[in-house]
Amino acid sequence: MKSSGTCPQCDVPLRRNGFRVQLFEDAGVEKDIDIRRRILREFNKQEEEFATLREYNDYLEDVETIIYNLVNGIDVLATNKKIEAYKRDNRESIVRNRARGRTEEDELDEILQMENELNEERAREEQERLQAEKRNKVQKKEALIDELMTSYGDAKKIVASHTKVAEPEAPVAPKPRPKPTQFSSGVRIGSTRLPAVPIVPQDEGEPFVYAAPELAMDGPAAPDSERLSADGYLSHIKRVGDAERAGGYAASLGCLRALQEGMAGLLFFPGADG
Known part of the structure; x- marks a missing residue:
């Protein structure tokens, strides 16, 4: 080759x-x-x-x-x-960040290893608990059989007494494990990170204040949007469908635009003073 x-x-x-x-x-x-x-x-x-x-x-x-x-x-x-x-x-910065990247990868690998060990330990504890419950049930069953074989008392009372004793106990919630704060080497988790650079506040200027635009109509002023419905202007406008309404369109928008275009320039006289 x-x-x-x-x-x-x-x-x-x-x-x-x-x-x-x-x-x-x-x-x-x-x-x-x-x-x-x-x-x-x-x-x-x-x-x-x-x-x-x-x-x-x-x-x-x-x-x-x-x-x-x-x-x-x-x-x-x-x-x-x-x-x-x-x-x-940027030679120094490149080398430093490479080293930090390797260190962070090592930290992550160790954290994952610790989590795997904790999961395995929990699985072992659960398995031991199940085995202990199974052994306990077998022992109680054998004790019941032995007492029934050797006792001359009422069998129903003996079974009832064993049933009462054999009632399951409320499971005890395991104590939460504290989260690890350092690695096995003694290094604190997250200690290799560089300190965060404080955010420098910037002057963003004065806050925006809305001001209604002044339209040069050269004609009579069109009615405002509140008067359109009260004065019956919207009665002659096509109804708005659900799809148009969902997009934010309203019948008053088209009606007001038509009135403004119809009234604009009615009082404009070329050559007249003022």
């Missing part, structure tokens, strides 16, 4: 240790996943490293643009130069 070869689609030389089994039928999807995995190893900043959410979103958009360009072969040379410049300028 050859130690290297070229890609049949893009003629890029590939080494055998870089080959892997194709997971998706579409080779484009495979290419996108490979490039995305490689880029995200370098562009691994977290939200808490940015002063504002807008800066973090812009950073994510730049990352997606880089991935898109590489996947589709757009400005590949300029994009690779941008990647190399980013790696030079």
Whole structure:
């Protein structure tokens, strides 16, 4: 088997240790996943490293643009130069975030292992409880048989007395286990996270205050929406269906618009003063 070869689609030389089994039928999807995995190893900043959410979103958009360009072969040379410049300028941040990512993965693995151990312990306790109940029932049944065989008393009373003794006790609720606060190594859970950057309040300006628009009608004012129904204007308007009403449309909207268009410009006289 050859130690290297070229890609049949893009003629890029590939080494055998870089080959892997194709997971998706579409080779484009495979290419996108490979490039995305490689880029995200370098562009691994977290939200808490940015002063504002807008800066973090812009950073994510730049990352997606880089991935898109590489996947589709757009400005590949300029994009690779941008990647190399980013790696030079953010070398310490990249290494730190890689280490933190590995630490968080180790923490998650240990938490999952602890949960599995707790589940196994609960299963063992439940199994032991069921076995103890089964042994207890067998012992009580044997005691009843022995007493019936050796006693000269009334059998019904003996059975009744054993039945009363054998009434099941109310199950005792298990005590809730305290959640683990540290790992077996003594490191507190979540202690590896960077401190959150405080949110800097921004001046968003004066609050919005609605002001009704002033229409230059050049004619008599149209009746307001409250007078349309009282004065009978809506009697000559087509009824609104359920679908139109669900979309927020009302008959008064079309009626008012028609009246405004009919009255606009009635008092406009070209060349007249005022």
